[in-house]
Amino acid sequence: MSDNKYLVGARDDSDFTTWTAAELAEKIHSREISSEEVTQAHLDRISDIDADIHAFLHVGGDEALAAAVNVDNALANGEHPTSPLAGVPLALKDVFTTTDAPTTCASKMLEGYMSPYDATVTLRLRAAGIPILGKTNMDEFAMGSSTENSAYGPTKNPWDLERTPGGSGGGSSAALASGMAPLAIGTDTGGSIRQPAALTNTVGVKPTYGTVSRYGLVACASSLDQGGPTARTVLDTALLHEVIAGHDSHDSTSSTRPIAPVVEAAKAGASGDLTGMKLGVVKQFQHNDALQDGVLAAYEANLEQLQSQGAELVEVDCPNFDHAMNAYYLILPCEVSSNLARFDGMRYGQRRGDDGTHSADEVMSITREEGFGPEVKRRIMLGTYALSVGYYDAYYLQAQRVRNLIAQDFAKAYETVDAIVAPTTPTTAFKLGEKVDDPLSMYLFDLFTLPLNLAGVCGMSVPGGLASDTNLPTGLQIMGPAHGDDRLYRVGAAFEAGRAK
Numbered sequence: 001m002s003d004n005k006y007l008v009g010a011r012d013d014s015d016f017t018t019w020t021a022a023e024l025a026e027k028i029h030s031r032e033i034s035s036e037e038v039t040q041a042h043l044d045r046i047s048d049i050d051a052d053i054h055a056f057l058h059v060g061g062d063e064a065l066a067a068a069v070n071v072d073n074a075l076a077n078g079e080h081p082t083s084p085l086a087g088v089p090l091a092l093k094d095v096f097t098t099t100d101a102p103t104t105c106a107s108k109m110l111e112g113y114m115s116p117y118d119a120t121v122t123l124r125l126r127a128a129g130i131p132i133l134g135k136t137n138m139d140e141f142a143m144g145s146s147t148e149n150s151a152y153g154p155t156k157n158p159w160d161l162e163r164t165p166g167g168s169g170g171g172s173s174a175a176l177a178s179g180m181a182p183l184a185i186g187t188d189t190g191g192s193i194r195q196p197a198a199l200t201n202t203v204g205v206k207p208t209y210g211t212v213s214r215y216g217l218v219a220c221a222s223s224l225d226q227g228g229p230t231a232r233t234v235l236d237t238a239l240l241h242e243v244i245a246g247h248d249s250h251d252s253t254s255s256t257r258p259i260a261p262v263v264e265a266a267k268a269g270a271s272g273d274l275t276g277m278k279l280g281v282v283k284q285f286q287h288n289d290a291l292q293d294g295v296l297a298a299y300e301a302n303l304e305q306l307q308s309q310g311a312e313l314v315e316v317d318c319p320n321f322d323h324a325m326n327a328y329y330l331i332l333p334c335e336v337s338s339n340l341a342r343f344d345g346m347r348y349g350q351r352r353g354d355d356g357t358h359s360a361d362e363v364m365s366i367t368r369e370e371g372f373g374p375e376v377k378r379r380i381m382l383g384t385y386a387l388s389v390g391y392y393d394a395y396y397l398q399a400q401r402v403r404n405l406i407a408q409d410f411a412k413a414y415e416t417v418d419a420i421v422a423p424t425t426p427t428t429a430f431k432l433g434e435k436v437d438d439p440l441s442m443y444l445f446d447l448f449t450l451p452l453n454l455a456g457v458c459g460m461s462v463p464g465g466l467a468s469d470t471n472l473p474t475g476l477q478i479m480g481p482a483h484g485d486d487r488l489y490r491v492g493a494a495f496e497a498g499r500a501k
């Protein structure tokens with residue numbers, strides 16, 4: 001690992017980019033180190049390597065340092081830290097609005113767009129005293145599995161620069177894996193947090209739908225979109241989870257239930273003991289032809305480890321998971337076709353063709369033609385077609401029925417098991433360019449992550465070790481019931497502790 005200069009280095013006292021967020025927070029709060037020097041160290045790391053990785057679309061050095069100095073000054077005045085992560089810098093996916101940096105969703109449509117308001121997630125980060133280092137690269141409007149759909153060029157996987165870090169949130173995960181940030185925020189509509197986490201050896205959580213506010217999260221598919229935390233350890237991810245989750249009256253689908261105690265669960269899991277825990281293994285995911293040999297071997301070793309830590313493995317039958325892909329790639333384009341209608345050249349971002357010779361309708365279509373990339377256009381067309389008169393029942397309504405059946409499969413499984421485990425991705429990181437001209441094979445990469453988004457439940461990807469055939473990271477996926485996010489952290493932290501032994 002150490003001969004790759006792009007990967008985060010081994011823990012080194014004198015290099016803050018190798019520390020965990022929890023360690024940084026502790027020493028910042030006891031004033032042994034300052035948030036300013038920690039933030040500067042990460043900005044320096046970004047200057048050193050991001051030209052090669054391209055994790056960031058925008059770096060906000062001055063704003064991040066100003067936020068860091070505020071935290072340092074407050075602590076110097078004897079004030080209590082405003083959150084357990086106060087002073088620890090973070091990378092924010094460029095799909096959350098920010099008033100002090102452009103929000104582009106990696107689209108030409110929103111090039112240079114400055115939002116008049118901060119997303120609720122952004123506001124919570126600011127209130128928690130978390131300096132925002134910059135906005136991270138992604139697939140355009142979060143559609144894709146590789147960051148190759150970014151209008152500004154792909155992010156490279158720090159493990160191998162010829163490969164994708166996954167998508168859509170590849171920028172956030174690459175920033176973590178390379179030590180450019182100890183914390184990052186992603187969004188997961190069909191796997192965009194968990195899948196890049198698996199491909200970069202980091203941790204990512206898709207919280208239960210409705211528990212992290214979508215206000216100021218630029219919509220892809222509103223019934224699926226969910227912001228979530230990513231980091232290099234399970235505890236760091238839990239600490240960030242508690243900062244961003246919670247009810248928000250600005251989001252009509254925001255849950256009013258109390259947030260599951262995820263930090264407590266991560267701490268409890270650190271003992272490594274899983275005695276009494278029942279983990280489901282999905283029958284439909286077994287012996288899947290798409291699974292790379294090395295990923296399967298890593299996953300089987302992961303299962304053995306969980307058993308050796310006391311977990312009982314139980315096969316669960318989820319017959320409708322086989323249809324998740326079809327349902328997702330119908331429901332998502334339908335919602336996309338509606339949500340992205342707002343980008344009409346009149347209200348947000350870019351306007352093209354407004355030279356006095358074109359009608360308003362023409363300006364709209366020229367703007368959309370030039371502003372959207374091919375994958376976004378493909379989904380808008382698919383969704384528009386599926387929602388057209390005469391097709392609605394056959395496509396959208398049918399897909400919604402499948403969605404209910406998938407939720408029932410989960411509910412039934414959770415009657416007998418505490419959590420479900422599966423591989424996060426069918427293969428390790430693929431080469432840039434390998435799938436980009438073959439949308440179907442790109443969609444198939446989401447095989448294992450989609451069902452839980454459709455059901456609105458929660459999931460985590462935690463590093464599962466390197467695949468023996470490619471020497472690249474794999475992810476173990478842990479799925480939990482709605483509002484049972486603490487179980488992900490309980491199992492994830494125990495598994496992480498077991499691997500470290």
Ligand code: GLN
Pocket residue numbers: 142143144145167168187188189190191192193220332446
């Ligand atoms: N890869 C999936 C898609 O392209 C997931 C995207 C996401 O979670 N934002 O839709």
